[in-house]
Amino acid sequence: MIPDVAPLARPTGRRVLDRSTYAVMAAVLTALILVGCAGGAAPASIRQDDVVGTWASADGGLFRFAADGTFEASDLRGEAVMSNFEGRRLGGSGTWRIGPAAIDGEGQADTVRLQLDLTEGRGRWGGGLHAELDRPDPVLFFYLSDPDRGVRYEFTRVDPGAQPRTKETGGWAS
Numbered sequence: 001m002i003p004d005v006a007p008l009a010r011p012t013g014r015r016v017l018d019r020s021t022y023a024v025m026a027a028v029l030t031a032l033i034l035v036g037c038a039g040g041a042a043p044a045s046i047r048q049d050d051v052v053g054t055w056a057s058a059d060g061g062l063f064r065f066a067a068d069g070t071f072e073a074s075d076l077r078g079e080a081v082m083s084n085f086e087g088r089r090l091g092g093s094g095t096w097r098i099g100p101a102a103i104d105g106e107g108q109a110d111t112v113r114l115q116l117d118l119t120e121g122r123g124r125w126g127g128g129l130h131a132e133l134d135r136p137d138p139v140l141f142f143y144l145s146d147p148d149r150g151v152r153y154e155f156t157r158v159d160p161g162a163q164p165r166t167k168e169t170g171g172w173a174s
Contacts, residue, residue, distance in 0.1 A: 046098055046131050051112055055140055055155035061089075063129075063140070063155055065112075071096045073116060080142040080153045081116070092118040099128075103159050114139060129155070 015062040048067065055063045061076040072093045080084025111128040118125060129140040141154040 008144060046112075050131070050133050050138075051098070053157055053159040056158045057153060057155050058091055061153070061155065065096060069095050069097060070108070070113070073096075077144075077153055079144060081127070083116070090118055094115050099125070 044170075051065050052067045053065060055065070057077075059077065061080075062074045063071055064073075065071045070093065072091075074091040076090045078088035078090050081090055094114060096115075097113050099113045111130055113128050114126065116125045116127075117123075127142070129142060132139050132141070136150055137156055139154045139156055141152040144151045144153050
């Protein structure tokens, strides 16, 4: 007697992938997502003495940061503060501190947080200056639009004898 045997399946033209192929595809997709989300090295934390002093923009905007946490600002581009101030020059005084960027409240202390009382009764503004201090010409800057576009309003230190900190001199916090 011949045992019962299931009939052979006919090929349908579709290729069937085994589980290991799916596992490899999932691993590659996960790696691509993680690489895409990685933003590179985190910016170094800054210290108060990195900021204290006078900083100027190429167009004459000025910040004077004091060690007691106060500052004066003059001749700033209005759009750096608020879009409805575009084309105006602003000034005022206020307080500052080192902290994380507003969008990264628990992050690294890489921003100069400002509370600015505008002159001429224009109100109070709060925001932050980003810092790039580990370069030969350190800058503090505002983004003037979406940060992905890279349009920045930069301020460089004008104090005589100011030296940038570098990783090589051990000045940066890790």
